[in-house]
Amino acid sequence: MLRKSLIAIHHLTGVGWATIGRLFQLGWEGGKISEHILSQLPAKPAQVIRKNWSSAYMEKVIQQLAQKQIDTMTVFDDDYPDLLRDLPQAPWVLYLLGNRALLTSKCIAIVGTRKASTYGKRVTEQLSRELANETWTIVSGMAAGIDGIAHQSVLAVGGNTIAVLGTGIDEIFPRHHHKLYHQLIQSGLVISEYPPGTPGHPGLFPQRNRIISGLSFGTIVVEAAERSGSLITAEFSMEQGREVFAVPGPIQSPGSKGTLTLIQQGAKCVQSVTDILEELPDWRTEPFTQTKKEIAVTVDLTKIEKEVLSYLTNEPQQITELIEKMTGKIPISDLHTSLLSLEIKGCIAQLPGAHYIMKSY
Known part of the structure; x- marks a missing residue:
């Protein structure tokens, strides 16, 4: 049900990546979308969902894809590429033709x-x-x-x-x-x-x-x-x-x-x-065999990277918040460079909307 629901709602014009993410954050597990959840969405996508969403609509979308012989892959599928899944805005659904x-x-x-x-x-x-x-x-x-x-x-x-x-x-x-x-x-x-x-x-x-x-x-x-x-x-x-x-x-x-x-x-x-x-x-x-903890131990950080990392927690922080906290401590250009470096080294993750969070191991 969840897989079919994701594919179908992905077809709704006006329901974008962020709205789908918000639905999952609010506990949607596919199928019917409660008014309680809809009330916590932005007005425009909520209106689109109210007007169009139904089990009949979901089945229609799935049937149309089957008729066109279009394969689908969702972020919940086991064979979804790991490299793609690591992206801050990994595609919820991919449409496929071929191998x-x-x-x-x-x-x-x-x-x-x-x-x-x-x-x-x-x-x-x-x-x-x-x-x-x-x-x-x-x-x-x-x-x-x-x-x-x-x-x-x-x-x-x-x-x-x-x-x-x-x-x-x-x-x-x-x-x-x-x-x-x-x-x-x-x-x-x-x-x-x-x-x-x-x-x-x-x-x-x-x-x-x-x-x-x-x-x-x-x-x-x-x-x-x-x-x-x-x-x-x-x-x-x-x-x-x-x-x-x-x-x-x-x-x-x-x-x-x-x-x-x-x-x-x-x-x-x-x-x-x-x-x-x-x-x-x-x-x-080849598949990475080190655990995240092992990788974290072997990472070498610069003095500035360590300082930037000390301001990050397990709660997402927007880039503007970090800039405010670190104004006068390090140049803004060094902050951006350090964030990118820390992300590459696997210490932090960038979330949608330029939010950063420390990775837990």
Whole structure:
């Protein structure tokens, strides 16, 4: 009942990630939603639920998905990817077409500009094929340019690849990737967190990028302009504590501005596939065997990180609260840097709304 209820309520326009999270916080276990719970939700989503929610609606949604042969995965499923589950806003529901098992394979993302140069195309083909031959599953966004080339190159050598869409699972965007879309369903996997029928919208694509990086041990940016969706994916990857790789290019090329900046900021410069593989040794691709307590013992913290950690508790604190508490003690820039570092080291967790909480072991 809970699984079906989650999938169905996820279809309601106006009921977003935070509202669903609030429902669970209030004790909803699927099925009927009491007036007591609805009264504690924001007015607009509460009104949408009152107007549309029923057991008949739930069954209708499930039947429609079955008719379209669209598979689903929820955050409550055993095979939901652990890397994705660790995200501050892990998708409640994923819609799938293709090989579901690829979501639990070892993944690495390849992204880049839609206006790929000849150089960018060749590098993408080479890296994609070589990584596929090393049994890595290549994750990208099925966009024009670097994304599409990465998928096509992997399929050409019989490798595994996952496309994360910024539209509903049944919406093909861009249109000229109609053939690629069906090849991916046949020989790989296409996924989306948006309900079927959701059209493309500029605001959806940056949001889906967190899933591309979230599924992956690292993100490779081949070509990217100064302001690029690929850089958003790289930023998500850094925030999630994953590896970031960048391919260097000519300093005069607009398509190299973003990757060169990433290298300046500390991304690993990629000259060959070896540069990637040496940062992803075999143990990174296997289940972690250390307990959280063992990991905590081996973490080395800087003096500033220890100070920041002393202000965090088991109760979520908003970033503005921390800034107020630490004003005059450390620079704000050091606070942000320390929070990111502590999150990467597994000492704290970031929750929705820029809230931070100490992890308990």
